[in-house]
Amino acid sequence: MTTHVRVVGTGLIGTSLGIALSNKGFQVSLEDPSPTAVRLARDLGAGRLAVEGDAPDVVVVAAPPDVASRVVVEALREWPGAVVTDVASVKESILREVLASGADASRYVGSHPMAGRERSGAAAARGDLFDGRAWVVVPHPASSATATDQVTHLATAVGAAVRVMPAHEHDEAVAAVSHVPQIAASIVAAGLRELPESAVGLAGQGLRDVTRIAASDPRLWTQILAGNAQAVRDVLREVRDQVAAVVVALDGLVDDGGEGSLGTLSRLLEAGNLGHARIPGKHGAAPAAYELVSVVVPDEPGALARLLTDVGAAGINLEDLHLEHGLGQAVGIAEIAVVPASVEPLRAELERLGWRVHD
Numbered sequence: 001m002t003t004h005v006r007v008v009g010t011g012l013i014g015t016s017l018g019i020a021l022s023n024k025g026f027q028v029s030l031e032d033p034s035p036t037a038v039r040l041a042r043d044l045g046a047g048r049l050a051v052e053g054d055a056p057d058v059v060v061v062a063a064p065p066d067v068a069s070r071v072v073v074e075a076l077r078e079w080p081g082a083v084v085t086d087v088a089s090v091k092e093s094i095l096r097e098v099l100a101s102g103a104d105a106s107r108y109v110g111s112h113p114m115a116g117r118e119r120s121g122a123a124a125a126r127g128d129l130f131d132g133r134a135w136v137v138v139p140h141p142a143s144s145a146t147a148t149d150q151v152t153h154l155a156t157a158v159g160a161a162v163r164v165m166p167a168h169e170h171d172e173a174v175a176a177v178s179h180v181p182q183i184a185a186s187i188v189a190a191g192l193r194e195l196p197e198s199a200v201g202l203a204g205q206g207l208r209d210v211t212r213i214a215a216s217d218p219r220l221w222t223q224i225l226a227g228n229a230q231a232v233r234d235v236l237r238e239v240r241d242q243v244a245a246v247v248v249a250l251d252g253l254v255d256d257g258g259e260g261s262l263g264t265l266s267r268l269l270e271a272g273n274l275g276h277a278r279i280p281g282k283h284g285a286a287p288a289a290y291e292l293v294s295v296v297v298p299d300e301p302g303a304l305a306r307l308l309t310d311v312g313a314a315g316i317n318l319e320d321l322h323l324e325h326g327l328g329q330a331v332g333i334a335e336i337a338v339v340p341a342s343v344e345p346l347r348a349e350l351e352r353l354g355w356r357v358h359d
């Protein structure tokens with residue numbers, strides 16, 4: 001029998017999920033207080049509009065965090081036979097409110113796809129958003145095994161890798177891997193506001209990498225941070241202590257030659273290398289150890305295509321590609337990621353063909 005999934009809240013996540021589930025043959029019905037949002041989701045292939053008398057097997061609440069528990073409770077009461085989950089970025093406060101409501105919480109299991117974008121709304125939805133990403137499933141002592149299984153089934157169907165953990169453990173983990181990174185990106189980006197154009201114009205890929213998520217929706221993120229205040233505060237205190245230690249080291253260099261300062265800086269940067277190396281690849285794979293070959297690409301039609309053809313003709317597998325291109329510059333730098341064994345053969349072949357290659 002086809003599983004009927006009701007998506008309540010058809011923004012970025014709800015619409016992406018609707019598209020992904022529809023592609024997998026689920027029956028998806030859509031609901032949102034915004035008539036425009038729900039029609040756009042329908043038009044993007046996320047499912048059909050909800051109708052009176054629908055009896056979903058599973059309800060996914062993809063509404064903003066501050067209304068999620070209320071919408072979950074309403075769904076538990078409206079559909080006494082349905083499993084209900086939500087996808088909000090915080091879990092413990094929502095679970096607490098659902099339990100306190102007196103609704104049948106045995107059919108509620110929280111969840112959180114660790115996939116998203118820095119844009120909101122149905123228009124930004126992608127059917128492949130969850131592919132290869134972690135999806136946390138958050139049962140609680142009173143939830144049924146059936147509810148956990150149903151939610152796991154949905155997440156797996158859209159290509160995600162399920163991790164089961166209790167709400168408090170989830171909230172502590174995402175404080176470190178998602179919520180504090182958002183604050184860090186916002187702080188760095190906020191510092192750019194008053195910079196002269198001549199300085200902002202020098203921005204390279206590093207700044208773009210560090211600040212991409214600073215473009216995220218402030219209303220959503222205010223709710224996320226408020227919903228996980230304690231865990232975020234604890235991680236941020238650690239960050240504050242680290243920043244303070246760096247400032248002391250730099251004070252030392254500025255004021256008195258700074259004995260020990262270089263050691264402090266170097267230890268921080270090495271610790272960063274170690275932490276960075278732990279970030280898993282897609283599908284939870286071990287971090288890929290690729291090396292970069294940087295090639296100067298003239299700003300002329302077809303130059304990048306020619307480079308990619310030359311890489312392919314050299315028989316070398318291109319694992320990733322970044323193009324660095326400052327405004328008004330006559331050349332860009334293509335950073336080609338390859339396995340370490342391919343670095344030297346690629347460099348030699350590209351140089352033979354006349355490309356300028358850098359470390």
Ligand SMILES: NC(=O)C1=CN([C@@H]2O[C@H](COP(=O)(O)OP(=O)(O)OC[C@H]3O[C@@H](n4cnc5c(N)ncnc54)[C@H](O)[C@@H]3O)[C@@H](O)[C@H]2O)C=CC1
Binds near residue numbers: 031032068090121220
């Ligand atoms: N944006 C992201 O990258 C991620 C977001 N999440 C979580 O997913 C949930 C949705 O986030 P987005 O899709 O990014 O937000 P969004 O702003 O794109 O969409 C939210 C949708 O919920 C609707 N909505 C508002 N009040 C509602 C209510 N009372 N009942 C039903 N729907 C209501 C809005 O009209 C809107 O269409 C949030 O709880 C967020 O924490 C989870 C993972 C990633």
Ligand SMILES: O=C(O)C(=O)Cc1ccc(O)cc1
Binds near residue numbers: 115118178213
């Ligand atoms: O844009 C990105 O890279 C994200 O990591 C988005 C994101 C935002 C909120 C979440 O709860 C989970 C993921």
